[in-house]
Amino acid sequence: MPEDSLKPVATDTVAKILFAAEVEFSVRGFDGAAMKAIARRAAVSQALLHYHFGSKDRLYEAVIAQRSQTINAERLALLGAVDRNADHALERILEALFRPPLGPSGGQGTYTRIFSGLVVGQERERALVRKHYDPTALAFVAALEDAVPGADRATAAMSYTLALGALISVIGRDGRVERLMGRRGMQSFDAVLGQLTCFAKGGVLALARENQNNQNHKRRKS
Amino acid sequence: MPEDSLKPVATDTVAKILFAAEVEFSVRGFDGAAMKAIARRAAVSQALLHYHFGSKDRLYEAVIAQRSQTINAERLALLGAVDRNADHALERILEALFRPPLGPSGGQGTYTRIFSGLVVGQERERALVRKHYDPTALAFVAALEDAVPGADRATAAMSYTLALGALISVIGRDGRVERLMGRRGMQSFDAVLGQLTCFAKGGVLALARENQNNQNHKRRKS
DNA sequence: TAGGCCTGACTGATCAATCAGTCAAACCCG
DNA sequence: CGGGTTTGACTGATTGATCAGTCAGGCCTA
Numbered sequence: 171m172p173e174d175s176l177k178p179v180a181t182d183t184v185a186k187i188l189f190a191a192e193v194e195f196s197v198r199g200f201d202g203a204a205m206k207a208i209a210r211r212a213a214v215s216q217a218l219l220h221y222h223f224g225s226k227d228r229l230y231e232a233v234i235a236q237r238s239q240t241i242n243a244e245r246l247a248l249l250g251a252v253d254r255n256a257d258h259a260l261e262r263i264l265e266a267l268f269r270p271p272l273g274p275s276g277g278q279g280t281y282t283r284i285f286s287g288l289v290v291g292q293e294r295e296r297a298l299v300r301k302h303y304d305p306t307a308l309a310f311v312a313a314l315e316d317a318v319p320g321a322d323r324a325t326a327a328m329s330y331t332l333a334l335g336a337l338i339s340v341i342g343r344d345g346r347v348e349r350l351m352g353r354r355g356m357q358s359f360d361a362v363l364g365q366l367t368c369f370a371k372g373g374v375l376a377l378a379r380e381n382q383n384n385q386n387h388k389r390r391k392s
Numbered sequence: 393m394p395e396d397s398l399k400p401v402a403t404d405t406v407a408k409i410l411f412a413a414e415v416e417f418s419v420r421g422f423d424g425a426a427m428k429a430i431a432r433r434a435a436v437s438q439a440l441l442h443y444h445f446g447s448k449d450r451l452y453e454a455v456i457a458q459r460s461q462t463i464n465a466e467r468l469a470l471l472g473a474v475d476r477n478a479d480h481a482l483e484r485i486l487e488a489l490f491r492p493p494l495g496p497s498g499g500q501g502t503y504t505r506i507f508s509g510l511v512v513g514q515e516r517e518r519a520l521v522r523k524h525y526d527p528t529a530l531a532f533v534a535a536l537e538d539a540v541p542g543a544d545r546a547t548a549a550m551s552y553t554l555a556l557g558a559l560i561s562v563i564g565r566d567g568r569v570e571r572l573m574g575r576r577g578m579q580s581f582d583a584v585l586g587q588l589t590c591f592a593k594g595g596v597l598a599l600a601r602e603n604q605n606n607q608n609h610k611r612r613k614s
Numbered sequence: 615t616a617g618g619c620c621t622g623a624c625t626g627a628t629c630a631a632t633c634a635g636t637c638a639a640a641c642c643c644g
Numbered sequence: 645c646g647g648g649t650t651t652g653a654c655t656g657a658t659t660g661a662t663c664a665g666t667c668a669g670g671c672c673t674a
Contacts, residue, residue: 183623183624197514197515198423198514199421199422199423199514200423200424201421201423202423202514204659204660205660205661206658206659206660214624214625215624215625215626216625216660217624217625217626217661217662217663218623218624218625219660220660220662221622221623221624221625222623225660225661226660283512283514286512287512289512289560289561290505290508290509290511290512290560290561290563292419292420292421292424292505293419296566299568300568300571304568304571304572307572308572311572323573324573324575327569327572327573327574328569328573328587328591329591330572331561331568331569331572332558332561332562332587332588332592333558334561335557335559335560335561335562336554336555336557336558336561336595337557338511338512338557338560338561339511339553339554339556339557339558339560340553340554340557341512344518346518346521346522346526346553347549347550347553349522349526350526350529350530350533350552350553351545351546351549351550353546365550365554365599365603366554368595368598368599368602369550369551369554369596369598369599370554370595371595371598372594372595372596372597372598372599373558373590373592373593373594373595373598374591374594375594375598376590376591376593376594376598377590377591377594380590381587405649426632426633426634427633427634427635428632428633428634436650436651437650437651438634438651439636439637439650439651439653440649440650440651441635442635442636443650444649446635447634447635448635
């Protein structure tokens with residue numbers, strides 16, 4: 171009788187299913203992933219998926235709910251550690267936004283495809299984004315508004331959205347950048363993250379500058 | 393099934409099918425779209441789809457081939473009209489990149505979802521992107537390399553990729569930006585395009601500056 | 615402690631529905 | 645008439661979902 175056998179058995183089964191589902195959804199997409207394939211990958215019966223999650227939709231949400239919880243926690247932790255008046259505040263904020271969803275594998279992980287699918291998502295994904303990602307997004311919008319000189323709420327929200335778009339362009343990388351560069355092999359994760367952060371920083375600052383100018387023009391006119 | 397036959401008799405039927413397929417693929421995705429639903433929308437029999445296109449995969453590629461041809465033509469026309477030594481060359485290049493895929497409807501059209509799906513796409517989409525979009529992409533990379541001071545090929549390729557990511561974040565807009573802004577209603581298309589261009593311009597310039605600095609550091613060291 | 619009971623976890627078999635794709639026959643126009 | 649075009653009817657395969665039923669182990673009572 172091993173002592174650790176007191177733990178409920180179902181927990182790790184559920185986790186096993188969730189991981190298998192994450193992989194399948196990531197590779198094939200929601201409609202492309204079959205419950206049968208998920209069950210086979212998890213080495214359980216297909217009926218067990220419905221026993222634990224009820225339906226394919228709810229299993230999908232469970233995958234997103236689990237992973238978004240981790241990502242949001244990491245993001246908010248990194249964001250909380252940023253001194254918004256410091257010199258490199260904007261860079262730190264952007265890194266807090268970019269790093270967690272890329273994960274330790276650098277954007278090649280199982281979840282990254284699902285993540286980018288959420289951003290450009292369809293009807294189904296909208297409610298999930300709103301539920302699982304909007305609260306954290308608002309925290310980042312507020313941080314950007316604080317840290318970027320001349321940025322109002324609207325500018326910060328637009329910056330957040332555009333920066334997120336830049337992020338997903340380097341997620342699940344398939345070698346296209348290298349192809350366009352005329353190089354072989356892959357760039358390192360840290361190199362790409364650095365380029366991404368630099369690009370987003372320049373974009374955010376330019377946007378804030380432009381919008382501030384426009385607002386001043388409006389004021390002078392009226 | 394006729395190949396690229398020059399017989400123009402059934403062209404309007406083919407066009408009708410292509411349009412219906414574009415809508416369905418856009419709303420439901422490749423796996424979510426059913427041939428039956430496409431046929432119903434086109435008001436033809438399902439068998440006719442297979443007669444003209446052979447398979448679902450080939451129909452999908454036909455949709456992308458057709459639309460990419462239009463987009464690429466518009467993009468290259470706009471790009472060709474840019475004086476790369478002029479003051480606002482970079483902005484013009486970026487607009488040439490952003491406008492055509494957004495179409496006249498401003499990113500709410502039927503194809504935009506497919507377009508963004510290609511960017512974050514799966515295995516299936518990679519070959520299509522390479523075949524139908526890479527040549528034009530290379531023209532833009534070359535233009536960026538020319539027009540942006542201090543940008544080498546690698547920087548230009550990275551800029552292109554990141555700018556494209558920013559583009560798809562405002563494609564098929566679902567009101568999230570406005571939600572994060574705390575506003576109601578929608579921003580106008582031109583306003584969003586202006587913000588996007590400004591952001592991308594700032595990003596590209598920042599990236600070029602940074603990469604040039606790094607290269608200079610390398611040179612001094614060696 | 616023995617015995618009956620209950621419950622959560624899990625499965626194989628199977629459901630109706632839908633999937634992409636096929637085919638012979640009918641259509642239509644030159 | 646003849647060939648490109650179009651269709652209804654159909655196929656086998658696969659989809660998500662449901663079912664009754666098995667099994668192990670904790671709980672309660674006597």
